[in-house]
Amino acid sequence: MDRLAGKTAIITGGAVGIGRACAERMAGEGAKVAIFDVLADEGRALADALTEAGHEAAFWPVDVTDEAAVKTAIDETAARFGGLNVLVNNAGISGAPKPTDQVTEAEWDRVQAVNVKGVFFGTKHAIPHLRAAGGGSIVNLSSIAGLIGVGGVSPYHASKGAVRLMTKNDAITYAPERIRVNSIHPGYIWTPMVENHLRATSDDLEAAKAAAGSVHPLGHMGEPDDIAWAVVWLASDEAKFVTGAEIAIDGGYTA
Ligand code: NAD
Numbered sequence: 367m368d369r370l371a372g373k374t375a376i377i378t379g380g381a382v383g384i385g386r387a388c389a390e391r392m393a394g395e396g397a398k399v400a401i402f403d404v405l406a407d408e409g410r411a412l413a414d415a416l417t418e419a420g421h422e423a424a425f426w427p428v429d430v431t432d433e434a435a436v437k438t439a440i441d442e443t444a445a446r447f448g449g450l451n452v453l454v455n456n457a458g459i460s461g462a463p464k465p466t467d468q469v470t471e472a473e474w475d476r477v478q479a480v481n482v483k484g485v486f487f488g489t490k491h492a493i494p495h496l497r498a499a500g501g502g503s504i505v506n507l508s509s510i511a512g513l514i515g516v517g518g519v520s521p522y523h524a525s526k527g528a529v530r531l532m533t534k535n536d537a538i539t540y541a542p543e544r545i546r547v548n549s550i551h552p553g554y555i556w557t558p559m560v561e562n563h564l565r566a567t568s569d570d571l572e573a574a575k576a577a578a579g580s581v582h583p584l585g586h587m588g589e590p591d592d593i594a595w596a597v598v599w600l601a602s603d604e605a606k607f608v609t610g611a612e613i614a615i616d617g618g619y620t621a
Pocket residue numbers: 378379380381382383384385402403404405428429430431456457458459460480484507508509510551552553554555556557558559560
């Protein structure tokens with residue numbers, strides 16, 4: 367109930383999917399949560415619902431590829447909630463599934479902009495506030511595609527591999543300031559991203575769901591909460607000796 371009491375957390379891409387579950391679970395553990403997303407209706411509705419449930423929550427319309435908007439929203443979050451302790455760099459896009467020789471430069475650049483530059487901007491502008499708080503936790507959402515080849519989405523693989531090693535660099539850089547930085551590598555988690563991906567690649571959604579689930583040794587896809595609970599732990603002081611870690615939450619996919 368209170369594992370994150372007194373902490374303020376920003377969740378990018380927090381309106382739906384994994385980010386939404388993170389916002390709900392972190393608020394439930396006592397965190398003040400700031401939701402950054404391009405989906406204004408969903409983000410506002412979630413912040414309102416959390417507030418009505420007695421939590422402290424707010425929404426900022428932010429595109430993580432816009433450095434000025436990211437900095438402004440982070441600074442406003444810290445001012446409104448009295449500092450910043452946790453950043454969850456969750457916003458991400460998969461890009462259209464296609465072989466590398468058919469990927470356009472614009473498609474490549476957009477995936478890198480959201481998935482890599484977005485993590486850079488968030489981290490860059492959160493660090494001064496985490497430093498001012500005497501330490502903090504950054505959780506970066508990578509993927510199994512940042513650990514092994516899955517196939518069919520090379521811009522996504524490149525971006526998630528980059529996030530994995532940015533995480534390790536920043537873990538070492540900021541460890542002396544007690545700012546911990548870790549990456550999570552989900553297998554298939556049932557969210558709008560995966561639903562859209564499966565609809566784009568199959569005419570039979572139920573069959574595609576079952577097939578995507580069956581590639582995990584545990585036999586099914588994960589749920590957003592499977593990731594959110596790990597984020598709660600990494601954000602909390604229970605994980606005070608954990609930095610630079612890459613945590614696969616993938617039903618055994620990469621085992
Ligand atoms: P999702 O598409 O369901 O939700 C992503 C959220 O990010 C949405 O609310 C979207 O509006 C937001 N977003 C996208 N671009 C943005 C931008 N430029 N600025 C701000 N917000 C933006 O995705 P998800 O499945 O919940 O994935 C969350 C993260 O987890 C992503 O980084 C994704 O790559 C990663 N991941 C997901 C899975 C999975 O199976 N779902 C697996 C591995 C990794």
